[in-house]
Amino acid sequence: MYDVIIIGAGIVGCSTAYYLSQYDLKVAVLEACNDVSMGTTRANSAIIHAGYDPEPGTLMARHNVKGALMIRELCRRLDVPYKQCGALVVGFDDKDMETIQTLYERGLVNGVEFLKILNREETHDLEPQLSADIKGALLAPTSAIVSPWELALALMEVAVENGVELKLNNKVEAISKSDEVFTVRTSEGEYHGRYVVNAAGIYSDAIHEMIGQKEFTITKTKGEYYLLDKSEGRRVSHTIFQCPSKVGKGVLVSPTVHGNLIVGPNAEDSDNTDTTYEGLQFVRKTAVRSVPFISFGDNIRNFAGIRAKNDRGDFIVEESHSVPGFYNIAGIMSPGLSSAPSLALEAVDWLKGKMELHKKAEYKETRKKVRFNQLSAEEKNELIKKDPRYGRIICRCETVTEGEIVEAIHGVIPAVSIDAVKRRCNAGMGRCQGGFCGGKVAEILVRERGISPLDVLQNQRGTNILVRELKVK
Ligand SMILES: Cc1cc2nc3c(=O)[nH]c(=O)nc-3n(C[C@H](O)[C@H](O)[C@H](O)COP(=O)(O)OP(=O)(O)OC[C@H]3O[C@@H](n4cnc5c(N)ncnc54)[C@H](O)[C@@H]3O)c2cc1C
CATH class of the missing domain: 3.50.50.60 (FAD/NAD(P)-binding domain)
Incomplete structure (x- = not known):
């Protein structure tokens, strides 16, 4: 009990x-x-x-x-x-600047520290890639x-x-x-x-x-995103919001803690996480209002999440x-x-x-x-001496070693799928999205978990990546 x-x-x-x-x-x-x-x-x-x-x-x-x-x-x-990168809520006209004033006052009442309203020049000094049409912004340095x-x-x-x-x-x-x-x-x-x-x-x-x-x-409302390659990760250094509306905080453009750029979401009543052409077009069109030169050709993944609106x-x-x-x-x-x-x-x-x-x-x-790619050369050598599996790079985009993948599979909450390995040590998070390392991660899952290759899951139950053997000895 x-x-x-x-x-x-x-x-x-x-x-x-x-x-x-x-x-x-x-x-x-x-x-x-x-x-x-x-x-x-x-x-x-x-x-x-x-x-x-x-x-x-x-x-x-x-x-x-x-x-x-x-x-x-x-x-x-x-x-x-975690990174305290700060946020800017940008305004394009007088109505937006009134909203920004309201947000500033709300923030003061809510106890948010260091808020500041910026004019156009101050905003562009902080974020030179923002649209020339921006009139000003609310700066929230504690956003992360x-x-x-x-x-x-x-x-x-x-x-x-x-x-x-x-x-x-x-x-x-x-x-x-x-x-x-x-x-x-x-x-x-x-x-x-x-x-x-x-x-x-x-x-x-x-x-x-x-x-x-x-x-x-609960009403389920879907939000769709672009996740761009690290080559776009420095497009902005703050999270860039537009003024919020009745349906939410609107489309943002933000660096991620992994060094990518995230752009989204829209808001559509839906209970599935499929991405749609219309939803992504909306995100794209709205985002370039604030950050015009985003290179969407460097998109590496689209995804969607569902809000529990009550x-x-x-x-x-x-x-x-x-x-x-x-x-x-x-x-x-x-x-x-x-x-x-x-x-x-x-x-x-x-x-x-x-x-x-x-x-x-x-x-x-x-x-x-252990995050191998964040260690000093001495620390890396030390680790490889103790366990040579840390000397074998499996995910080249993110420099993730076999040692980290094995650790994820045998961790306190063991990773049982390719995506679960990714969530624990970033293998497959990079530009190729697992195109090169996915098969190797699958092999390691088979070896470490003692399972058949047919039982390797991409993600949830039922997402087996292999369906049958082609040649039986
Ligand atoms: C598009 C979008 C953008 C957002 N952006 C932000 C943001 O930037 N910052 C922010 O603060 N918040 C943001 N949010 C909100 C935030 O993501 C959520 O508030 C938060 O993740 C909710 O967590 P949760 O644990 O309540 O729900 P969930 O993460 O959904 O967890 C619920 C769990 O319950 C399990 N479950 C459901 N039914 C059953 C069952 N019958 N039996 C057993 N288990 C069950 C599910 O499998 C799930 O794992 C955003 C949300 C969305 C959709």
């Missing part, structure tokens, strides 16, 4: 598991997919927003500002790529970029090392409660727990309705009204990534109101990773 069952291993579930793992509790995380961070957390703009956008007084405003500060510290502790999936993984790895049980491939199908105990039935079995935290992203309404009355509705217009962070002991962290749309650790602490506080929580005598809070 678990004290707490968390449903969903996105950034919200992983953050909740991380903080709960510091207490003397038996915690399980049930995740439908074969890895953490397989929902919205792996496909978004990856911005840690400064906090000037949400309306003052909302949960979004409070958790964004607090969460952004927590993420800066967490990324340091957990060795996760991060690797969202690495942050989620790092949080869950530490949680698992502290005793949290991560149950992957466990899709929750039914929930019931009797005698103060929840029974959560999944595709794999049954789990019993005293409390449940619902962090199921775009399905959090469906999960709540498995046991409670309808209290909120009908309350704010985060839902509360105990269910109809099911005591069931806590929703639901409808976590943007700035959900920036807010996640703060939302998780809210769940911990709620639990403290329900039961006595005692910190463990010892628990882990930090994590360290």
Whole structure:
């Protein structure tokens, strides 16, 4: 019997598991997919927003500002790529400049530091590649970029090392409660727990309705992106936003922590992650208004993520009204990534109101990773002497070694697919997108996991890259 069952291993579930793992509790995380961070957390703009956008007084405003500060510290502790590159919200006319004034004032009320309104010259001094049509901008120096999936993984790895049980491939199908105990039935079995935290992203309404009355509705809104090669990665040095509209923060152009350029998203009601010609054309046309000379010929990948837009217009962070002991962290749309650790602490506080929580005598809070391409020549030689597999480069675009891939496959949360290896050590993230190293990564997965080549997955269950043997000896 678990004290707490968390449903969903996105950034919200992983953050909740991380903080709960510091207490003397038996915690399980049930995740439908074969890895953490397989929902919205792996496909978004990856911005840690400064906090000037949400309306003052909302949960979004409070958790964004607090969460952004927590993420800066967490990324340091957990060795996760993070860069405080700052953001500019650019304006093209007087109406936009009024919006920028409103954002500036909101930011002050929300407690965002160092905000400044810039005129045209000041804006171009900071970002010479911006359109000549720009009238001015809001500068938010505390805005940052991060690797969202690495942050989620790092949080869950530490949680698992502290005793949290991560149950992957466990899709929750039914929930019931009797005698103060929840029974959560999944595709794999049954789990019993005293409390449940619902962090199921775009399905959090469906999960709540498995046991409670309808209290909120999630609408799924897709956002599509271009990810450009590193040759475009220095096109801008800040995240460039246009003024927000009713449908969201609009199309941005931003460097990524991995050195690429990200451009997007649009906003279309949709529950699939297919990219479309129309969606990408819209992104492209809108982006060049602010950054005209983006070389879209250097695009290396398109992808889409799905927002969990809810009908309350704010985060839902509360105990269910109809099911005591069931806590929703639901409808976590943007700035959900920036807010996640703060939302998780809210769940911990709620639990403290329900039961006595005692910190463990010892628990882990930090994590360290080997990134071969960031080591000095001496450190590289030292590592290769200890383990020659660090001397064999598998991914040439990103300089990722066999040693790092083997480490990913045998890590705290083992990588079971080619994409899971990529999320842990960047193999296949570069210009060729795995064209050269994909086959080698597959071979290493076969060898290290002792599986048949026919069982190598690109990503999810059912994405086998080989379907049958051509020549049988
Ligand atoms: C286009 C786009 C851009 C964004 N940009 C930003 C940004 O720049 N900055 C920012 O702060 N926020 C941004 N966001 C928002 C941010 O990405 C989300 O708020 C955040 O990732 C939500 O995390 P989550 O853990 O709630 O959901 P998810 O990451 O979706 O995790 C939910 C998990 O629950 C699992 N699950 C679902 N159903 C079940 C079930 N039945 N059984 C078991 N498991 C289940 C899923 O598989 C998934 O792993 C953006 C969102 C989108 C879509």
